[in-house]
Amino acid sequence: MADSAAADLIARSNRLGSDPRVTNYAGGNTSAKGLATDPVTGEEIELLWVKGSGGDLGTLTESGLAVLRMDRMRALVDVYPGVEREDEMVAAFDYALHGKGGAAPSIDTAMHGLVNAKHVDHLHPDSGIAIATAKDGEKLTKKIFGDKVVWVPWRRPGFQLGLDIAAIKEANPNAIGCILGGHGITAWGDTSKEAEKNSLWIITTAEDYIAAKGKKNPFGREVKKNLALPVAERRAKAAALAATIRGIASHDRPMVGHFTDDQVVLDFLASANAPKLAALGTSCPDHFLRTKVKPMLLDLPAGASVEDSIARLKQLHEEYRKDYTKYYEKHATADSPAMRGADPLIVLVPGVGMFSYGANKQTARVAGEFYINAINVMRGAESISTYAPISDAEKFRIEYWALEEAKLQRLPKPKSHATRVALVTGAASGIGKAIATRLAADGACVVIADLDLAKAQEAAAEIGNTDVAVGLQVNVTDAAAIEKMVHDAVLAFGGIDIVVNNAGVSLSKPLLETTEADWDFQHDIMAKGSFLVSKATAPILIEQGMGGDVIYISSKNSVFAGPNNIAYSATKADQAHQVRLLAVELGEHGVKVNGINPDGVVRGSGIFAAGWGANRAKTYGIPEEDLGKFYAQRTILKREVLPENVANAVSVLTGPDLSHTTGLHIPVDAGVAAAFLR
Known part of the structure; x- marks a missing residue:
């Protein structure tokens, strides 16, 4: 009996909660009463299963139910100190709980426990609240529903409201529910099916009446200028x-x-x-x-x-x-x-x-x-x-x-990046994806911006739903495309707090083999692209007045003269100096600008997979599959650098612990002495 009562309640709750006509997210609550065996005495007892505090009907599971003993719930009436002290009764619910686990009882528990019905629904349908907030709501309730639905004057949710509804039900045996003034509706039934049927009848009857009797233009005339x-x-x-x-x-x-x-x-x-x-x-x-x-x-x-x-x-x-x-x-x-x-x-x-x-x-x-x-x-x-x-x-x-x-x-402490919105370019794979994933884990909303829209959306979906991450397309060499991306980002999350200039590409060639097109290709994406993204997002950071962070994913090569990569290293040096210039310029607005100099990030890297890895392996005379190990052995720490290591640095730079740091370049290269900053 106990299992079936809870299962029927959850199924009913999910149906009701998934219909926006019936109630809104986390709005309302439902309950069921049934018999179960007391595991201590072996006696049969009556229990109340009711949606707990903070839950949502549409996604309710068994763990979201509070379970209470009805004999103790009814006994609370005898110790009720009156409406002036009714808040004390919420703590008293704890003494009526059955077993352990489950959700905390909500303030509406009394409504469900004290009303003499096996199943009770309390809901917030728009049509029901429309009657509840009408100036002559009591008169309308009688006119629309007859004696099947009773008007309950406004009272703040609590123990007294539960007593009021219980008394009204007893005094009106033909009633299947009530309109709660200013608030919503409550319905009941002897079975779960009957309670659900009664709830839906009240809602649809109210909808039909408003549709049939309502004024054509309830909000008044149309204002052309608006x-x-x-x-x-x-x-x-x-x-x-x-x-x-x-x-x-x-x-x-x-x-x-x-x-x-x-x-x-x-x-x-x-x-x-x-x-x-x-x-x-x-x-x-x-x-x-x-x-x-x-x-x-x-x-x-x-x-x-x-x-x-x-x-x-x-x-x-x-x-x-x-x-x-x-x-x-x-x-x-x-x-x-x-x-x-x-x-x-x-x-x-x-x-x-x-x-x-x-x-x-x-x-x-x-x-x-x-x-x-x-x-x-x-x-x-x-x-x-x-x-x-x-x-x-x-x-x-x-x-x-x-x-x-x-x-x-009682809410949990916010994560380090809660309320922050991060925009990461080149984020569909490699370092960018690792950064976005880490920032989302830290509590940020993230915009995955990438030239490949399908991959950007796929990466965003892996991180979370659209309340956490969205994928947008951008060509960072195109100012118009960047503007559209920024517009879509602020409409998705309200603004931008963190900008990560990560989009990059590389061709590994010596000077005499580097063409003008090679040079322009890399400078357009990284030096120019970072400049355009920073220029497009800086007005957002400034106008919000909330400070912010701009991070450049530069490279060890911005300070180290490696072989056969003049175009790549030169554009990385350009990015590195943009960090210093913008740190000075944006500092007065509370915006910090910092850089990260990775090296040898082979695993998961889009750049290495696109041919850079093969070229570098050829330069060093080793198999491409050994490139990560090769890079690790030439470092001081003898450790391979992974995308997640770069993401960790971004998290720290944009987190609360380095709130007074700007214009800094952090090496994430496992230790390359020739690239030490001086």
Whole structure:
């Protein structure tokens, strides 16, 4: 019985959680009650399986369930100290847990445990929240659902809300669920199938009513000057604004960004009522905990210039910070957690789209998805009534709730490169791929830029999903191609923090055999290519105001006069001096510029595989397969240099421990005395 109850619950949860009409990412929770054998007494006991704190219904597994004894859950009612001290009951749930392992019980556990039903679903569908946030939501609930669904006035989630819903269910035997004012829906059933059926009935009935009875233009008239720009134009403008907006969102703490020009957002921003509705903010706790109480809306038309938009965004940021500080100071009490930051997490630009921010790409993306949910909620509420979210005072009670603060404090310590976005050229193989892989492991988002798009995307997929890595095509000798790559990078992650000039190639020839074309080919890719990439990305680093790092993968040959490679060594010397020049020029903006001088990186190297290795082996009179060993034996440490060794150096140079180091070249060559820097 126990195994089947949990299995049915997980299957139901995954179905519900994978449907965006039903609930949003990590939103809502589900439960099941069933019988199991107590392993200590051998007696049959009733257990509650409920989605634990921080989980997601769509991807829920057994480890994400909290398991509690129902006899002890019911006994908690007798020791409940009242609504003023209801937060104490969350800790009390621990004394009702059955066995070990599993997830921590969430604040909604009481709702599931105290409601007299075998199966309970608490969900956040847009249609249900639209009714929950309608000014006359209680009246609409009765009109739409009759006695099958009951209105529950807004109450912050907790033990008392669980008691309220339990009492309402007992008083309304025909009810299959309820609308939670300002919040969402809860449904129940005697079987898992029945609970799911009831949840979906509430959602579709609400959707059908809004579609049939709703106003044609719930957001008011269309504002011509705010209509969406053509796709290419709006994405170019988004890229041009991205660095400024990321800097705004990161004033108090660094953030990763996400951009969307979803039609839902564009239509909302082109409506007359968008400014008024945006100012009211979101209502469902899951929404505003990720989007802040309200967004920052650029109050210029879609056709406004980039320069005017940037100037106005900076003014609005100052106003937003003052307004948020007033909100905090108005509602904070002596025991409130400190203000977590006054910057917006959602920035709306008419005609362009929405920028959303978070501590990582997934959080930023999900914040944007939640605001689209909020737009859908506002549309539904305005269609059949007037949108009336919960008050700022109630929002503050959740945003700065001691239980929410405790949840934040339990989060793992961020990795060394968390919130940082790294752009690595020539990253589909060899040193570049190793660097990107290491930086992603350190917590960074990475852009794999390479001449071969298919290989770049393949390398990115090996590192992680698109919340971690993306593959882009670039020819570093082409300024226009670099500009497109940079635009795509900032739209993917909001900005750029680390630039690694790694793209390279080599032809091993002596002076008399080196043609002008050989010379230009290598200088165009490495010397010119590094210059063009640095020039294209430096404005992003400067405008963000967040500092940054530029790394040049140079070579031991930049200081060592090796045989038969004049073009390669000369262009590497050019790169090495670019490090010094840019360290001086970009330092005032907090941007560090450093170089790495590898040598003899044979294994996994695209350069060596393309003929350089064969040429060098011929020069030294050894078999090509022994080249790595040959290079190792000529070093002081007698160690072969691998791509990962170079990646380690990049990690250290761009990490927190060398925050005061710029203009440095680090040799990663296992010790070549002739290449020692002087």
